[in-house]
Amino acid sequence: MKLLSLDINNFRSYEKGVIEFSSEQNYIFGKNWQGKTSVMDAIGFALFGKRAFPTRLAGSVVRVQHLVHEGKAKGSVALGFEHNGKTYLLSRECPREISTLTSEGKRLVPLRPSLGRPFTNFWELMRTFSRMSSTRSRMS
Numbered sequence: 198m199k200l201l202s203l204d205i206n207n208f209r210s211y212e213k214g215v216i217e218f219s220s221e222q223n224y225i226f227g228k229n230w231q232g233k234t235s236v237m238d239a240i241g242f243a244l245f246g247k248r249a250f251p252t253r254l255a256g257s258v259v260r261v262q263h264l265v266h267e268g269k270a271k272g273s274v275a276l277g278f279e280h281n282g283k284t285y286l287l288s289r290e291c292p293r294e295i296s297t298l299t300s301e302g303k304r305l306v307p308l309r310p311s312l313g314r315p316f317t318n319f320w321e322l323m324r325t326f327s328r329m330s331s332t333r334s335r336m337s
Contacts, residue, residue, distance in 0.1 A: 199279045200240070207272035208242070208291070209235035209264055238264070243276035243287050246294050261292040 200223075205214040210232045225233050241249030247261045265272040275288040289296040298305045 200276070201279060201284065202275075202277035203236065203239060203243075204273075204275040204277075205235070205239050206274070207266040207269040208239050208274050209266065209272075211235055211239075212266055212269075239274040240276060242291070243274045243289050246289060246296065247291075261294055264291045 199220070200218045202218060203214075203216040205211040205216075207213075210230075214232070214236075216236065225236055227233055238249070242264065250264075252258065271290055271292065273288065273290045275286055277284065277286050279285070283300050286299045287296070288299075
């Protein structure tokens with residue numbers, strides 16, 4: 198898997214941010230409290246949802262609402278990546294945690310934790326979508 202882009206809206210310390218990843222190595226650096234960890238959190242949230250975060254931190258319950266930028270009602274992240282020669286865009290909103298995965302402009306499957314078993318492993322997710330894509334190709 199190769200990361201291509203990250204679009205952050207009202208997520209943690211970001212009101213809006215877009216990152217285009219290089220095909221080589223990528224570095225995230227900056228002073229304290231500049232949003233470096235928020236970038237990593239956005240990638241984790243896009244891939245795994247709230248499961249990317251601990252359920253408790255310093256004795257307090259961690260809620261998805263805590264990921265939304267202060268003063269905003271909702272936030273979102275969209276992670277573009279390439280896997281097995283195909284390009285995907287995985288989008289996830291918070292606090293409702295509504296997710297979509299698209300490839301080549303086609304929505305593959307709605308990913309909602311309330312519908313069936315949520316994916317907790319990225320590779321399980323990709324194997325499932327790879328099988329679905331090959332099944333759809335044979336059906337066409």
